[in-house]
């Protein structure tokens with residue numbers, strides 16, 4: 001019997017798939033370029049700062065923030081540089097960033113009751129037809145119990161949305177890699193008064209999740225456009241908000257799924273036509289020998305751009 005290709009999962013891939021089959025297809029199968037929104041970029045910046053401040057060598061910078069409520073010169077420089085690279089308008093967002101940093105740092109940042117603390121811990125596990133990759137923001141083993149660990153994940157979202165799939169992924173990871181029970185703690189940095197949300201799963205639940213991954217991986221073999229159109233968020237009243245609206249909201253901003261409307265983009269392909277990378281801008285793609293850059297047109301999400309499709 002032929003061994004099926006292992007489907008590569010991550011918590012965000014699984015969450016996207018749950019949200020909308022066409023969104024998953026666009027992002028992860030055809031690999032359309034991704035334009036993260038400002039909120040996601042700020043989240044990346046916060047994670048970078050926490051990663052730097054976690055390093056024992058940088059403890060003095062942490063102390064300065066906690067005791068004097070100010071950044072050292074080098075941390076200021078780091079934030080400025082990272083914000084520039086991520087294209088974040090720092091002036092307009094500095095207050096929010098400062099508040100989230102302080103909230104995260106003030107809440108047992110170094111996991112005092114835990115040992116073997118690690119930051120940005122990479123996990124990689126696999127099953128019969130799937131592989132799962134991910135990074136844990138902070139991980140520590142309980143001082144009084146070698147079989148239990150704390151997994152901490154920082155969230156910078158505007159609402160409290162406890163990501164059960166992500167917690168299951170990490171917990172299964174620690175079960176399979178170290179045979180440990182996990183407590184997954186999400187810290188919602190924009191909600192200092194409702195900061196910590198913890199999840200813990202039984203072995204039965206983790207076994208069930210493993211079976212779920214097998215089942216999903218089976219379904220994702222040969223995931224083509226037809227399958228991608230099987231579960232549009234647009235056709236589900238509870239998920240349609242993900243598609244957003246063409247019209248601006250009351251405060252003048254537009255929130256719309258990045259794949260709702262048609263657009264042009266560039267693809268770096270090899271000599272066999274395999275897409276290696278995509279980007280909205282040609283200048284961001286670097287061509288090596290036997291590679292080419294071609295212009296492609298994406299005709300927009302069929303749920304909104306195909307007259308035969310009826311939004312229910």
Ligand code: SF4
Pocket residue numbers: 020021022023232233234235242243257258259260301302303304
């Ligand atoms: S516009 Fe809606 S249905 Fe289409 S990909 Fe985006 S979320 Fe899915």
